[in-house]
Amino acid sequence: MTSLxxxxxxxxxxxxxGRMVDFTGWxxxxxxxxxxxxxxxxxxAAGLFxxxxxxxxxxxxxxxxxxLDSIVTxxxxxxxxxxxxxxxxxxxxxxxxxxxLVYRLADAQGQLYYWVVVNAGNREKIASWIRERLxxxxxxxxxxxxxxxxxxxxxxxxxxxxQPLVDVTLSEMKYYSGCETQILGQQSWVSRTGYTGEDGxxxxxxxxxxxxxxxxxxxxxxxxxxxxxxxxxxxxxxLEAAMPxxxxxxxxxxxxxxxxLKFAVSMDHEFIGKAAISAxxxxxxxxxxxxxxxxxxRAAREHYTIHLGDQQVGExxxxxxxxxxxxxxxxxxxxxxxxxxxxxxxxxxxxKRHLATVVxxxxxxxxxxx
Amino acid sequence: MDPASxxxxxxxxxxxxxxxxxxxxxxxxxxxxxxxxxxxxxxLELPEVGSSLTAGEPLGEIESxxxxxxxxxxxxxxxxxxxxxxxxSLDTMNEDAYGAGWLxxxxxxxxxxxxxxxxxxxxxKQCEEEE
Numbered sequence: 001m002t003s004l005x006x007x008x009x010x011x012x013x014x015x016x017x018g019r020m021v022d023f024t025g026w027x028x029x030x031x032x033x034x035x036x037x038x039x040x041x042x043x044x045a046a047g048l049f050x051x052x053x054x055x056x057x058x059x060x061x062x063x064x065x066x067x068l069d070s071i072v073t074x075x076x077x078x079x080x081x082x083x084x085x086x087x088x089x090x091x092x093x094x095x096x097x098x099x100x101l102v103y104r105l106a107d108a109q110g111q112l113y114y115w116v117v118v119n120a121g122n123r124e125k126i127a128s129w130i131r132e133r134l135x136x137x138x139x140x141x142x143x144x145x146x147x148x149x150x151x152x153x154x155x156x157x158x159x160x161x162x163q164p165l166v167d168v169t170l171s172e173m174k175y176y177s178g179c180e181t182q183i184l185g186q187q188s189w190v191s192r193t194g195y196t197g198e199d200g201x202x203x204x205x206x207x208x209x210x211x212x213x214x215x216x217x218x219x220x221x222x223x224x225x226x227x228x229x230x231x232x233x234x235x236x237x238x239l240e241a242a243m244p245x246x247x248x249x250x251x252x253x254x255x256x257x258x259x260x261l262k263f264a265v266s267m268d269h270e271f272i273g274k275a276a277i278s279a280x281x282x283x284x285x286x287x288x289x290x291x292x293x294x295x296x297x298r299a300a301r302e303h304y305t306i307h308l309g310d311q312q313v314g315e316x317x318x319x320x321x322x323x324x325x326x327x328x329x330x331x332x333x334x335x336x337x338x339x340x341x342x343x344x345x346x347x348x349x350x351x352k353r354h355l356a357t358v359v360x361x362x363x364x365x366x367x368x369x370x
Numbered sequence: 371m372d373p374a375s376x377x378x379x380x381x382x383x384x385x386x387x388x389x390x391x392x393x394x395x396x397x398x399x400x401x402x403x404x405x406x407x408x409x410x411x412x413x414l415e416l417p418e419v420g421s422s423l424t425a426g427e428p429l430g431e432i433e434s435x436x437x438x439x440x441x442x443x444x445x446x447x448x449x450x451x452x453x454x455x456x457x458x459s460l461d462t463m464n465e466d467a468y469g470a471g472w473l474x475x476x477x478x479x480x481x482x483x484x485x486x487x488x489x490x491x492x493x494x495k496q497c498e499e500e501e
Contacts, residue, residue, distance in 0.1 A: 035435045036410045232436060297413050299433060321412040321435050350431070350438070 007052035008149045008210035012218075018230065024121030026053040028231055035232040039323040042196055042237055046155035046226030048217050049234055051195075055123035055145045056204060057130070059114040063138025068102060068114060071133060071272055073256060073265040076114070081106035084176045084191060086264050089126060090273030094255035094280055097129060098122040099246055099264070101193060103178050115178075115189070115204075117150075119246045149210030151203045153217060154237075156366075157224045158200035161217060166190050170201055184209050195234060197241025198366055236320050239329060242291060242362035248302060248317045249289055249331055255280050258333070260289045260361070287314060287333040291363060292347070294319075294328035295355040300347045306334055307346045307353065313338055316347060322363060329363050330356070371468045373402070377484070378493035379444035384468065385487060387478075394478040396445050400432065402467040403497045410435040411460040416473060421449045423476060425483035430473070441473070446483035451475040 004027040014020060018029030029050070031038060041047055059068060065077035074087040083104050089097040103115040118126045123145060130141055153162045159170045166181040168190065173179070178191025189204040205213050218228055235245070244250050244259055255273075256265050257280040265277055280286065294300060299321050306314035319330030330347070338345065343358040377385040382404035386397040405411075413433035423429050423443035430441045453472050456462055463471035478484070488496070 030436070031409070034410050236435060299412065299438070301438065321410075321433075323435070 008207045009050045009214045031230040031232040032228050036323045038227050038229040039233040039236050041227035042155045045224050046157040046161050047229035049152040049229050051152045052149040053120035055118040057116040058142045058144050060140040061138045064114050067139045069269050075266050075269045076102045079104035082177045082179050084178050088256050094273045094276030095252040096250045098126050148204050149207050154194045154196040154198045154200035161220050162201050196237035239318050240364035258286045288336045288339040290339050291359045291361040292330040292356040293359045298349050298354050299328045300330040305348045324364050373468050374490050377487040381442040383444045385444050396476045397472050398474045399472040405463050405467050408434040414457050416452045417449050419449050445478050446480040447476040447478040450477050
């Protein structure tokens with residue numbers, strides 16, 4: 001067995017009852033207390049997540065923008081400093097290699113560069129994909145994953161918790177914006193992003209100060225009703241918010257159109273996979289991602305089959321009890337004519353059929369202040 | 371019940387045996403170790419009274435937020451009582467795994483099915499190895 005990668009906070013997790021599991025080669029906490037308690041703390045107050053396993057790539061140079069444009073589904077060359085865009089890296093056939101965030105940032109001298117945050121399990125695959133396609137000059141690509149740590153602070157009280165650490169005013173930053181900041185006197189980064197459907201931010205710091213930053217945030221949790229949170233509730237939170245998870249809703253066999261992520265594709269630039277995705281928009285026969293609400297008390301799980309009468313018409317990709325909604329919810333792929341909300345289907349749960357209704361996504365969206 | 375006096379199956383069920391009507395009556399539950407591992411319980415399915423159980427075969431299912439697991443029958447026999455109120459108060463299993471959190475009472479029809487069960491010391495050793 002190969003040894004697992006550890007984030008700088010690993011010892012803290014282990015010392016605080018973190019239940020450590022192998023997540024795509026990283027030893028990560030699935031939960032500290034209870035998934036439901038951690039989930040509810042994030043929805044109602046604040047959750048603190050170690051997301052250092054996510055890969056962080058930096059791109060410098062005057063050709064960085066045009067290069068990224070050529071490999072991602074949205075135009076990023078025209079991003080202004082501070083803007084962040086969700087996009088996908090696709091193959092020639094439109095299949096999804098990863099879903100990523102592209103950040104355009106400016107350093108203290110006003111020099112522009114990019115960050116790309118990639119799923120942990122796709123780090124090596126995407127790094128190779130990039131290296132094989134880098135132009136001979138004009139782009140410097142650096143994998144900063146192991147030199148830095150990333151911490152997500154999520155929930156209605158997240159900004160209040162994180163604000164004292166940074167030298168920018170978080171409440172004045174828009175959702176999906178980010179910038180450099182000083183944390184404990186070190187060059188760091190903060191963005192108004194997350195993967196829970198809540199307000200909040202994500203902080204990236206040099207690995208050397210990560211534990212101290214984490215401790216400072218963790219120490220502030222109790223006073224506001226927050227909890228440190230593991231990957232277990234990160235999954236239930238993102239499922240309620242209907243955010244796709246690579247390896248479940250997304251794979252190399254699924255293109256962005258099927259995944260209902262047309263918003264993350266822009267046809268105003270050339271990129272690998274464009275022609276196939278363009279054809280896919282016209283193709284009405286592909287399986288489509290839908291939300292499903294179970295009518296009973298059973299949760300549908302990944303790979304459970306979806307049926308209409310005698311026919312298998314789809315498959316579940318993620319499913320769980322929803323702590324916020326107190327129902328069982330799932331996402332999956334079904335034949336396109338069955339994707340309309342209100343459609344009644346059956347899911348095979350361990351040999352027995354259970355009723356499920358197609359519902360509009362997301363299952364949960366937070367009430368916004370504005 | 372006193373967990374020290376119970377028998378345990380490899381699959382984490384506990385068993386209390388008492389003599390009744392010239393036969394053996396088993397009370398079955400899930401160990402606190404297994405309940406703690408499952409933690410966020412959301413669903414429990416138990417067999418009906420009168421069902422026949424076979425040692426080593428699934429008797430029902432227990433589901434947590436993360437996953438669904440089979441509950442295996444540690445004995446061969448017939449269900450004479452099921453703790454059905456538990457289905458609507460799963461927290462009871464977290465709070466009192468060896469008391470109010472019991473699942474079934476089973477009239478044992480084949481004593482040889484008890485042969486593979488462990489005492490608490492052997493079971494705790496197994497749990498230590500699993501951690």
